[in-house]
Amino acid sequence: MWGREHTEYAEGEIHAVFGKRSNADVLIAVDAAAEALGLSPGIALAEARAMYPDLDATPEDPDADAKLLTAIADWCQRYTPLVAENPLDGVLLDISGCAHLFGGEAALRDDLVVRMRRHGFSARAAVGGTIGAAWAAAHFSETTRVDSGCERELLSPLPLTALRLPHAMVAMLARLGLKRIGDILDLPRAPLAARFGGELLRQLDRALGREAEPLTPRLPVPPYFAEQPFAEPIAREEDVLAVTERLAGRLVTMLERRGEGARRIELCLFRTDGAVRHVTAGTSRPIRNPRAIKALFVERLAALGDALDPGFGFDLARLSVHAADPLAPTQTGFGGDARETAVDDLVDRLVARLGPRRVGRALAQDSHIPEIASVIVPAQSHLATKDGGWAAFRAFSHAVDLSSRPLRLLARPERIEAVAMVPDGPPLRFRWRRALHEIADAEGPERIEAPWWSEEEGSARDYFRVEDRSGFRFWLFRAGLYRDTVSPRWFLHGLFA
Amino acid sequence: MPLAHRPAFPAPPGDASRRGRLVAQLRQTIRRIEQRPETLEVGGGRLRFGIPEIDEPLGGGLVVAALHEIAAISEPAIAAATGFALSLVGQNRKDRQPILWVAEGMSLQESGAPYGPGLDAIGLAPERIITVAAAHPRDLLWTMEEGLRCRALSAVIGEMRAPNAIDDVAMRRLSLAAGAHETPALLLRPAVAQSVVAETRWIIAPATSSSTDHGPGFPAFHAQLARNRHGSLGAWMLEWNCVEQRFHLASARGARSTHPVPVAAAPPDRPDRTAVA
Numbered sequence: 082m083w084g085r086e087h088t089e090y091a092e093g094e095i096h097a098v099f100g101k102r103s104n105a106d107v108l109i110a111v112d113a114a115a116e117a118l119g120l121s122p123g124i125a126l127a128e129a130r131a132m133y134p135d136l137d138a139t140p141e142d143p144d145a146d147a148k149l150l151t152a153i154a155d156w157c158q159r160y161t162p163l164v165a166e167n168p169l170d171g172v173l174l175d176i177s178g179c180a181h182l183f184g185g186e187a188a189l190r191d192d193l194v195v196r197m198r199r200h201g202f203s204a205r206a207a208v209g210g211t212i213g214a215a216w217a218a219a220h221f222s223e224t225t226r227v228d229s230g231c232e233r234e235l236l237s238p239l240p241l242t243a244l245r246l247p248h249a250m251v252a253m254l255a256r257l258g259l260k261r262i263g264d265i266l267d268l269p270r271a272p273l274a275a276r277f278g279g280e281l282l283r284q285l286d287r288a289l290g291r292e293a294e295p296l297t298p299r300l301p302v303p304p305y306f307a308e309q310p311f312a313e314p315i316a317r318e319e320d321v322l323a324v325t326e327r328l329a330g331r332l333v334t335m336l337e338r339r340g341e342g343a344r345r346i347e348l349c350l351f352r353t354d355g356a357v358r359h360v361t362a363g364t365s366r367p368i369r370n371p372r373a374i375k376a377l378f379v380e381r382l383a384a385l386g387d388a389l390d391p392g393f394g395f396d397l398a399r400l401s402v403h404a405a406d407p408l409a410p411t412q413t414g415f416g417g418d419a420r421e422t423a424v425d426d427l428v429d430r431l432v433a434r435l436g437p438r439r440v441g442r443a444l445a446q447d448s449h450i451p452e453i454a455s456v457i458v459p460a461q462s463h464l465a466t467k468d469g470g471w472a473a474f475r476a477f478s479h480a481v482d483l484s485s486r487p488l489r490l491l492a493r494p495e496r497i498e499a500v501a502m503v504p505d506g507p508p509l510r511f512r513w514r515r516a517l518h519e520i521a522d523a524e525g526p527e528r529i530e531a532p533w534w535s536e537e538e539g540s541a542r543d544y545f546r547v548e549d550r551s552g553f554r555f556w557l558f559r560a561g562l563y564r565d566t567v568s569p570r571w572f573l574h575g576l577f578a
Numbered sequence: 579m580p581l582a583h584r585p586a587f588p589a590p591p592g593d594a595s596r597r598g599r600l601v602a603q604l605r606q607t608i609r610r611i612e613q614r615p616e617t618l619e620v621g622g623g624r625l626r627f628g629i630p631e632i633d634e635p636l637g638g639g640l641v642v643a644a645l646h647e648i649a650a651i652s653e654p655a656i657a658a659a660t661g662f663a664l665s666l667v668g669q670n671r672k673d674r675q676p677i678l679w680v681a682e683g684m685s686l687q688e689s690g691a692p693y694g695p696g697l698d699a700i701g702l703a704p705e706r707i708i709t710v711a712a713a714h715p716r717d718l719l720w721t722m723e724e725g726l727r728c729r730a731l732s733a734v735i736g737e738m739r740a741p742n743a744i745d746d747v748a749m750r751r752l753s754l755a756a757g758a759h760e761t762p763a764l765l766l767r768p769a770v771a772q773s774v775v776a777e778t779r780w781i782i783a784p785a786t787s788s789s790t791d792h793g794p795g796f797p798a799f800h801a802q803l804a805r806n807r808h809g810s811l812g813a814w815m816l817e818w819n820c821v822e823q824r825f826h827l828a829s830a831r832g833a834r835s836t837h838p839v840p841v842a843a844a845p846p847d848r849p850d851r852t853a854v855a
Binding site for chain 2: 419420421423424426427428430431434435439440441442443444445451454455457460467468469471474475478483484485486487488489490491492513514516521522523524525546547548550551552553554575576577578
């Protein structure tokens with residue numbers, strides 16, 4: 082199936098889009114009025130302007146085209162989850178098993194074309210047993226339906242371009258007098274392959290259905306999804322949430338059957354004007370509870386606020402599970418770890434509202450470098466286990482009698498001006514954020530070497546734990562070995578309680 | 579509560595007044611059951627310091643189901659206030675439930691994020707901390723309230739940078755949420771702010787630690803109880819013993835004997851003045 086977009090203009094004007102090809106401005110696309118006057122893609126812009134001075138030519142914008150095509154592909158998800166973009170101007174839908182939902186293949190095709198027209202696009206579409214046949218029919222024929230086995234009849238009279246071949250190859254075939262697909266259908270295959278390579282025969286075979294052609298969907302097909310079309314568009318947030326819960330109820334039945342729970346859920350809302358809204362929510366453990374799923378989207382929608390923008394309403398809602406993990410059926414009892422699930426639910430709600438990067442847990446890593454030894458990872462990620470590596474850290478710190486670490490670590494060590502009493506000793510006083518601190522007590526140095534593969538300058542750090550006369554405790558370090566540096570650079574890295 | 583819908587003794591039909599009385603009686607019973615006891619027994623709903631001089635004016639320790647304000651006397655003292663708050667909520671070693679730490683992203687940048695090995699050093703298991711970096715004060719308040727409502731956390735700690743970002747209405751909401759769900763809410767502030775809602779207000783300054791052979795010793799605080807709904811105010815020098823996991827009263831030391839030059843500590847109420855030699 083194939084669609085081509087054009088915006089409709091007022092009558093009496095001729096429009097074209099031009100772009101640079103081989104360093105010259107040439108027309109890339111023309112509208113029907115221009116075509117009737119004899120203009121066609123490939124004509125130089127200057128030439129076209131000379132013929133028709135009132136030609137309204139617009140420079141091309143490939144990025145906007147690509148975005149529009151993506152939006153249309155998104156919208157086509159209402160028919161089937163298997164949608165692929167076909168650059169530059171087409172969309173491929175795999176409608177196997179979906180057509181009956183729309184009253185058959187022909188009805189589906191008509192529905193698509195009518196809806197596209199309502200959105201201001203003129204579209205051509207054809208249904209076929211192979212991608213190649215449908216593509217050729219949509220581009221070069223008035224046929225809208227190619228039954229399996231009739232590909233040969235359809236393709237024979239069509240030009241060779243209909244096989245989706247490179248321009249150079251078509252030109253070369255034309256020079257040999259081969260202009261239509263029918264011309265090569267019955268030629269001996271071996272000489273053709275020897276002369277033109279495998280591409281020609283592969284495209285021919287694919288169009289005829291002798292060779293399978295995979296369709297690569299734009300978005301991964303969710304393992305579970307449920308959808309609900311509306312006769313009357315819905316716009317209120319409460320309605321969206323009510324529908325979400327109902328769809329979640331249907332998903333849960335499917336999940337239960339396979340003993341799985343949802344980890345990442347997406348809600349797609351198809352707006353009447355063709356825009357599609359995607360709202361995704363993640364969970365920190367597999368869930369299979371419609372109310373919990375709804376609760377996630379309550380937070381997500383609240384966080385989105387006006388960004389959801391229902392416009393004139395949504396006419397289709399789809400809830401899909403993109404990632405699922407095994408979840409054994411549980412018997413809720415009197416004991417149990419209700420508190421644990423309560424914490425997981427809390428994390429999910431916080432993430433849904435604030436975003437996955439804002440909620441974290443500390444993870445211990447096997448490193449001596451202070452800023453790497455402990456990092457904060459997103460609480461929903463698989464790294465954030467219940468233990469977080471801290472049991473191993475405690476064993477290590479006990480074994481080596483690790484010197485005390487600060488309670489708060491600055492994201493980046495801050496440069497301080499420090500005066501040391503002895504060259505490689507702790508500082509006597511230092512100035513941090515404009516305040517002068519007189520050091521009363523210090524412990525150190527604790528030397529932490531950067532790994533040998535590090536390219537950082539001044540690889541070693543000499544850390545000191547110091548306390549000033551008012552009782553403020555800091556973690557300072559001198560960058561680099563004293564003997565290597567002319568003027569030692571001091572940094573403040575952390576604050577002790 | 580299923581009791582509310584199903585009277586224990588079905589009244590004979592037609593006897594409306596008797597049935598009404600019964601329903602009223604049952605409702606009263608339910609209210610009595612559901613009502614939070616006004617005073618929880620000492621130790622149960624309290625965060626105790628384990629020091630009679632402090633626990634006594636508080637009525638046995640900090641009330642768990644309430645909002646407490648912990649202000650740092652100056653900006654660098656936020657680490658001391660952090661240590662005080664975490665030692666307080668983390669001292670019950672049997673409690674393995676998480677602690678929710680909510681801070682504005684900005685303050686994590688400015689005063690540093692809680693650091694796992696440092697938490698471990700003061701005796702708090704780092705895996706218990708869930709950190710949230712909020713983008714706005716309103717997200718911070720929402721997160722704190724949500725955390726309190728969850729009931730499965732040991733404590734919710736919110737770190738608020740701007741002194742006026744939170745008004746009394748928001749404070750009261752937090753206070754009510756803490757009360758209703760019996761989870762302590764601690765509001766950390768890098769500066770002293772005035773509010774009448776919190777159950778207690780502490781002003782924390784670091785204090786010179788007792789020196790050891792290995793440099794500075796256990797964390798020490800100068801804790802001033804500046805507001806207390808239940809009793810008198812006071813100020814104490816506290817030391818957190820990281821090994822025994824408990825607070826000790828420390829004797830105030832003006833000058834350090836280890837230092838050759840006599841010094842006077844910076845007055846805790848005048849953070850702008852540094853120590854004078």
